[in-house]
Amino acid sequence: MNGPAKPGAGLEASRVSFARGDRLVVDGVDVTVPRGAVAALLGPNGAGKSTFLHLVAGVVPPEVAALTLDGDDLVGLRRRERARRIALVEQDAQVPDALRVDHVVGLGRIPHQSAWGGDSARDRDVVARALAAAEADRFAARRYDELSGGERQRVNLARALAQEPELLLLDEPTNHLDIRAQLATLGLLRRLAADGLSVLAALHDLSLAAAYADHVVVLADGRVAAAGDPVDVLTPPLIRAVWGVEATVLRHPSTGRPLIAFAPAGPAPDAPTDAAADPGRPVGSAPAPA
Numbered sequence: 634m635n636g637p638a639k640p641g642a643g644l645e646a647s648r649v650s651f652a653r654g655d656r657l658v659v660d661g662v663d664v665t666v667p668r669g670a671v672a673a674l675l676g677p678n679g680a681g682k683s684t685f686l687h688l689v690a691g692v693v694p695p696e697v698a699a700l701t702l703d704g705d706d707l708v709g710l711r712r713r714e715r716a717r718r719i720a721l722v723e724q725d726a727q728v729p730d731a732l733r734v735d736h737v738v739g740l741g742r743i744p745h746q747s748a749w750g751g752d753s754a755r756d757r758d759v760v761a762r763a764l765a766a767a768e769a770d771r772f773a774a775r776r777y778d779e780l781s782g783g784e785r786q787r788v789n790l791a792r793a794l795a796q797e798p799e800l801l802l803l804d805e806p807t808n809h810l811d812i813r814a815q816l817a818t819l820g821l822l823r824r825l826a827a828d829g830l831s832v833l834a835a836l837h838d839l840s841l842a843a844a845y846a847d848h849v850v851v852l853a854d855g856r857v858a859a860a861g862d863p864v865d866v867l868t869p870p871l872i873r874a875v876w877g878v879e880a881t882v883l884r885h886p887s888t889g890r891p892l893i894a895f896a897p898a899g900p901a902p903d904a905p906t907d908a909a910a911d912p913g914r915p916v917g918s919a920p921a922p923a
């Protein structure tokens with residue numbers, strides 16, 4: 634949806650802080666997302682991921698920060714200009730009641746429209762392509778408030794794509810999605826990045842983050858605990874220190890990307906009896922002939 638990749642620095646955020654009451658919930662965070670890269674923001678519940686995305690999107694003003702997009706200062710940018718360049722897919726998007734899906738996605742065009750212009754043929758084309766890219770075209774004529782959680786998630790993504798941003802921020806974009814739709818969404822983010830978009834997504838699934846992100850930033854208590862290539866960052870000691878769980882890091886047999894497996898926290902369920910009898914045989918496969 635974007636044009637070919639242009640040279641540029643993408644997002645450069647440094648020393649971003651934000652306090653709620655007397656507590657810094659984002660504390661001196663540095664994040665860089667080069668143009669054309671997918672970065673994942675990871676961390677436990679309450680680590681500050683959503684707050685950081687809101688600060689970058691300009692929903693709340695950061696207290697101390699240098700924020701630039703392709704070298705332009707974001708803090709001083711006018712709201713409309715910011716909305717042309719940055720889109721945020723929120724966890725619980727606010728949408729006016731009873732709006733049709735295609736009209737919700739059309740809201741993404743507002744920053745590009747003049748006050749009196751209305752929808753142009755190009756606006757309608759961008760909306761149609763955004764609906765198709767996010768796999769939301771099937772329910773384009775339905776009411777948003779009658780959709781399932783996963784269907785709404787796709788519409789929220791389509792609305793952000795209709796903005797034709799340079800930087801796409803997503804807060805748990807795979808929430809509510811079935812596994813096929815999760816893979817489709819993350820694959821779409823990779824294709825958009827290949828076209829020059831910078832993508833920063835808060836994710837909880839460490840294996841999916843490792844499979845799709847060029848770069849991960851791990852937040853803990855509002856601070857960056859680690860950042861870099863998922864292969865270097867997502868290690869058992871880091872996962873233990875940040876999430877407090879024991880993990881084994883395997884390698885995907887075909888991609889070589891990290892696959893993170895967790896030990897169950899409670900008592901393990903009983904092993905299936907046929908697997909117990911022949912532990913070398915994959916569960917569900919036919920027993921060897923006698």
Ligand SMILES: Nc1ncnc2c1ncn2[C@@H]1O[C@H](COP(=O)(O)OP(=O)(O)OP(=O)(O)O)[C@@H](O)[C@H]1O
Nearest residue numbers: 653658676677678679680681682683684685835852
């Ligand atoms: N509206 C609010 N008022 C007061 N405190 C808030 C508010 N929103 C968030 N917080 C607090 O700010 C901190 C950071 O929250 P944030 O939502 O950014 O975390 P998160 O990493 O996105 O978490 P999650 O994975 O649960 O979505 C948390 O301690 C949270 O309780």
